[in-house]
Amino acid sequence: MSTLETSTRPALAELPLTENRPTSGWRPRLDFRELWSYRDLAAILAGRTLKLRYKQTAIGIGWVVLQPLIAIAIFSVIFGKLADLPSEGLPYPVFAMAGLAFWLYFASAVREGAECLVVDRDLVTKTYFPRILAPVAATLPALLDLSVVLVIAGVMLAAYEVAPPVEIVLLPAWIVAGVVVALATSLWLSALNVLYRDVRYALPFMIQVWLYASPVVFPSSLFDGLDRWLYSLNPVVGVIDGFRWSLLGAPAPPTADLVCAAVTLVLLVTGVLYFQRVQKHFADQI
Amino acid sequence: MLHAVEVQSVSKRFMLGERTDPYLTIRDSLVRALRRGAQKHERRREVWALRDVDLEIAHGDVVGLVGRNGAGKSTLLKIIARITEPTGGVARMRGRVGALLEVGTGFHPELTGRENIFLNGAVLGMSRRDITRRYDEIVEFSGVERFLETPLKRYSSGMYLRLAFAVAAHLEPEIIVVDEVLAVGDLEFQRKCLGKMSDLRDEGRTVLFVTHDLGAIGQLCPRTVWLDAGRVRADGPTHTVLDAYFESTVARATSVEFEPDPSKPVQLLTLAVTSNDEHAAEVAPRRDEPFALRAQFTNRERYPDLDVSMWLTTSQGVRVLSERLTDREQSGGLDQAGTYEATLSVPPILPAGTYVVGFWLGSTTSTAVYEESLSFEVRPLPGDRQEATDRNRAVIPPVSWQVERLDEPAAASGP
Numbered sequence: 001m002s003t004l005e006t007s008t009r010p011a012l013a014e015l016p017l018t019e020n021r022p023t024s025g026w027r028p029r030l031d032f033r034e035l036w037s038y039r040d041l042a043a044i045l046a047g048r049t050l051k052l053r054y055k056q057t058a059i060g061i062g063w064v065v066l067q068p069l070i071a072i073a074i075f076s077v078i079f080g081k082l083a084d085l086p087s088e089g090l091p092y093p094v095f096a097m098a099g100l101a102f103w104l105y106f107a108s109a110v111r112e113g114a115e116c117l118v119v120d121r122d123l124v125t126k127t128y129f130p131r132i133l134a135p136v137a138a139t140l141p142a143l144l145d146l147s148v149v150l151v152i153a154g155v156m157l158a159a160y161e162v163a164p165p166v167e168i169v170l171l172p173a174w175i176v177a178g179v180v181v182a183l184a185t186s187l188w189l190s191a192l193n194v195l196y197r198d199v200r201y202a203l204p205f206m207i208q209v210w211l212y213a214s215p216v217v218f219p220s221s222l223f224d225g226l227d228r229w230l231y232s233l234n235p236v237v238g239v240i241d242g243f244r245w246s247l248l249g250a251p252a253p254p255t256a257d258l259v260c261a262a263v264t265l266v267l268l269v270t271g272v273l274y275f276q277r278v279q280k281h282f283a284d285q286i
Numbered sequence: 287m288l289h290a291v292e293v294q295s296v297s298k299r300f301m302l303g304e305r306t307d308p309y310l311t312i313r314d315s316l317v318r319a320l321r322r323g324a325q326k327h328e329r330r331r332e333v334w335a336l337r338d339v340d341l342e343i344a345h346g347d348v349v350g351l352v353g354r355n356g357a358g359k360s361t362l363l364k365i366i367a368r369i370t371e372p373t374g375g376v377a378r379m380r381g382r383v384g385a386l387l388e389v390g391t392g393f394h395p396e397l398t399g400r401e402n403i404f405l406n407g408a409v410l411g412m413s414r415r416d417i418t419r420r421y422d423e424i425v426e427f428s429g430v431e432r433f434l435e436t437p438l439k440r441y442s443s444g445m446y447l448r449l450a451f452a453v454a455a456h457l458e459p460e461i462i463v464v465d466e467v468l469a470v471g472d473l474e475f476q477r478k479c480l481g482k483m484s485d486l487r488d489e490g491r492t493v494l495f496v497t498h499d500l501g502a503i504g505q506l507c508p509r510t511v512w513l514d515a516g517r518v519r520a521d522g523p524t525h526t527v528l529d530a531y532f533e534s535t536v537a538r539a540t541s542v543e544f545e546p547d548p549s550k551p552v553q554l555l556t557l558a559v560t561s562n563d564e565h566a567a568e569v570a571p572r573r574d575e576p577f578a579l580r581a582q583f584t585n586r587e588r589y590p591d592l593d594v595s596m597w598l599t600t601s602q603g604v605r606v607l608s609e610r611l612t613d614r615e616q617s618g619g620l621d622q623a624g625t626y627e628a629t630l631s632v633p634p635i636l637p638a639g640t641y642v643v644g645f646w647l648g649s650t651t652s653t654a655v656y657e658e659s660l661s662f663e664v665r666p667l668p669g670d671r672q673e674a675t676d677r678n679r680a681v682i683p684p685v686s687w688q689v690e691r692l693d694e695p696a697a698a699s700g701p
Contacts, residue, residue: 021376280371
């Protein structure tokens with residue numbers, strides 16, 4: 001009788017063995033199989049953020065449409081009309097829209113990413129999950145905003161009679177690149193935010209400064225020569241160039257934007273390493 | 287032999303300030319780094335939450351974990367659940383580990399009951415498919431079917447707990463660590479928890495279980511580990527370990543002292559719960575041991591008709607006894623100025639639980655002292671059944687049962 005019962009249970013040796021021992025150093029310890037097995041948690045956390053965002057608001061999802069529209073309108077009046085900034089020969093609202101499409105995603109994802117661990121303090125101190133999943137999940141909800149802006153973009157292109165170029169097929173690749181830039185930034189900020197709450201106070205300024213340091217309201221072609229190469233130290237430059245190229249047929253990103261790719265790669269690799277190095281302190285220090 | 291859980295010389299150090307001061311800023315770190323350079327001998331105070339803990343739990347064992355606050359129980363559970371990393375040593379777990387360190391982790395008040403089931407389930411390590419598969423069972427178990435589309439913030443605390451527990455009860459890891467979930471909820475909820483715990487045991491899960499409810503440990507766990515100041519103080523059969531654990535709680539103060547104040551005509555100096563046995567001072571009495579309430583007070587001037595009264599109230603506010611000196615003695619003889627000690631001996635009739643001691647000094651017309659600042663624990667007997675502890679009775683007086691059979695016993699089967 002008892003043999004029957006025990007035989008239905010997996011043998012001890014077959015059960016997965018996990019270990020918890022002190023870690024040190026910078027050796028990366030990413031376990032992609034484990035990350036994959038926790039994918040549902042990432043999706044549910046991202047879904048929660050979306051559901052929570054507009055709960056108890058009167059126009060709810062309407063904000064997703066209204067926010068970019070208002071931003072485009074304000075930017076068009078101030079920077080397009082009053083400041084008369086150049087726009088690669090395109091109608092300024094369309095030009096600003098392409099920059100804002102990515103910028104609004106980026107700012108929202110980074111804001112979400114920087115706070116992801118601190119907001120879910122309970123999850124960090126009371127449950128186990130691969131911690132790196134939190135900043136990964138935080139890059140997802142803002143993709144909804146991005147897709148809404150892209151719909152608005154379609155309407156605007158039709159209204160201004162701008163035909164999208166064939167390069168539009170590359171847009172998904174630029175979106176992926178943008179997610180990677182946001183993720184790399186979030187990895188650093190979320191980990192730093194657990195250890196140093198300064199991040200929380202510095203973040204609004206950082207995003208503000210970053211906006212004006214990025215070619216959102218003006219074209220990156222304002223810079224040339226060495227300046228243009230230096231300008232590409234800001235990884236957002238390349239993505240926005242790519243968006244404008246694929247959406248509006250603006251000039252293709254220059255060779256200088258390879259610097260953006262390199263910076264993003266460095267930011268991502270160091271971000272993963274730093275995150276993994278300090279994550280052992282999260283539950284104790286958050 | 288392969289164990290489900292193997293903890294080998296695990297230690298965990300906290301730097302003082304890490305836990306008490308979470309708002310570390312970059313400036314603090316810089317200042318600290320500079321100081322470290324300047325004065326090499328500056329040492330941050332460190333606290334060892336765990337020190338060289340060894341523990342092996344066989345597959346299917348249910349083990350209780352006891353110890354005072356700060357003994358390291360929760361830290362040990364967190365290391366087994368991989369929530370935090372040990373400073374030294376290694377913990378090996380065979381099988382998935384589910385951690386129930388809190389009821390309703392990840393619950394969000396703005397989300398509906400249904401949304402929270404998925405969120406909480408995912409947080410506890412269930413896949414979306416697992417949750418969908420067991421969703422109906424969870425809902426039925428929770429008994430909140432009608433409120434699944436209602437935001438959690440509109441739930442009563444009872445409904446909240448039932449929903450949280452329903453999700454937790456449908457986890458399927460091989461190893462489960464549970465921290466003090468019995469501390470919340472009403473009796474009904476706690477009973478449900480206990481029932482589920484014994485189900486887990488019967489299903490052959492490995493359970494490590496922290497609680498202050500020693501009756502529950504006695505009932506559920508054949509083996510108990512006692513952590514004291516980060517070390518394993520005892521590990522063995524529950525009865526033996528709990529007995530030793532009880533004995534050590536002797537040191538816990540069961541008395542209060544009051545600052546003398548000469549301006550008061552009458553004053554209480556000390557109030558204590560003591561064992562009748564003079565040698566064992568200040569024992570938290572076991573429910574089969576008599577004990578005494580002892581008060582020392584001073585009468586500085588002749589207070590007319592001074593009388594003294596003492597009473598006991600349960601933690602639920604039921605007054606189980608209330609005695610006044612003049613109930614049983616003609617005169618206390620307390621009228622003369624002087625310092626007195628009054629002792630009220632209590633027979634072993636109280637169920638295990640927490641009691642508040644009340645003290646009063648006064649006359650028929652005035653109250654001089656009224657004090658309800660001392661509470662103490664009556665300990666259960668090792669092996670007391672939880673059901674008997676929960677029966678909610680005021681006293682266990684020395685009664686006796688007799689059972690007699692009235693009809694003729696049926697004839698024994700033939701030779």
